[in-house]
Amino acid sequence: MKELQDRIKKDGIVISEDILKVDSFVNHQVDPTLMQHVGAEFAEHFKDRGITKIATIESSGIPPALMTAQAMELPLIILKKQPSAVLNDHLYQTEVTSFTKETSYELTLSSKFISEKDHVLIIDDFLANGEAATGAIRLIRKAHATVAGIGVLIEKSFQPGHEKLTSQGFDVYALARIGHMEKDKITFID
Numbered sequence: 482m483k484e485l486q487d488r489i490k491k492d493g494i495v496i497s498e499d500i501l502k503v504d505s506f507v508n509h510q511v512d513p514t515l516m517q518h519v520g521a522e523f524a525e526h527f528k529d530r531g532i533t534k535i536a537t538i539e540s541s542g543i544p545p546a547l548m549t550a551q552a553m554e555l556p557l558i559i560l561k562k563q564p565s566a567v568l569n570d571h572l573y574q575t576e577v578t579s580f581t582k583e584t585s586y587e588l589t590l591s592s593k594f595i596s597e598k599d600h601v602l603i604i605d606d607f608l609a610n611g612e613a614a615t616g617a618i619r620l621i622r623k624a625h626a627t628v629a630g631i632g633v634l635i636e637k638s639f640q641p642g643h644e645k646l647t648s649q650g651f652d653v654y655a656l657a658r659i660g661h662m663e664k665d666k667i668t669f670i671d
């Protein structure tokens with residue numbers, strides 16, 4: 482998506498060779514018009530797949546996921562991060578290792594908002610090692626629901642997440658794929 486690539490080039494900040502900061506338009510301050518276009522793009526790519534719900538991981542996936550849910554006229558479920566497991570019959574939980582924070586957390590979903598009838602599209606801001614997406618998939622499967630695909634704004638294609646997910650047969654749709662990055666230079670791949 483050219484609009485997103487242009488914005489990353491203009492406002493993205495390369496923190497290190499594997500961390501990109503996009504907090505002026507995605508993570509901290511949010512550009513709603515860009516998110517609306519992102520939502521329309523995901524809705525077009527994933528249309529006619531029998532999707533019943535959109536899921537995202539709190540908190541930085543929420544803006545693009547909400548706009549996708551709106552474009553597809555579907556509910557959004559937010560997978561919550563909790564520091565440790567809580568025992569509760571009505572919760573599905575799974576442990577995920579955080580890429581940016583080098584810690585782990587419990588990803589949590591109430592059984593009230595998912596059932597075996599659901600076919601879920603996962604939306605997130607970044608795909609790096611694929612841990613967050615894999616955790617989301619595990620959680621959705623614990624509820625006996627199915628995964629329709631994974632949409633991410635930015636895939637760092639030099640990290641293993643894309644391969645990990647596509648090798649399991651998932652449709653991974655990334656709006657911007659970064660092949661390489663260094664200070665003041667970000668290279669995209671098609």
Ligand code: 5GP
Nearest residue numbers: 499500501580607608609610611612613642
């Ligand atoms: P993964 O689980 O695929 O390794 O990492 C994905 C998660 O880590 C995303 O939900 C995102 O919040 C965070 N993340 C991964 N790489 C980056 C990055 O370069 N910049 C920022 N801001 N977040 C990242």
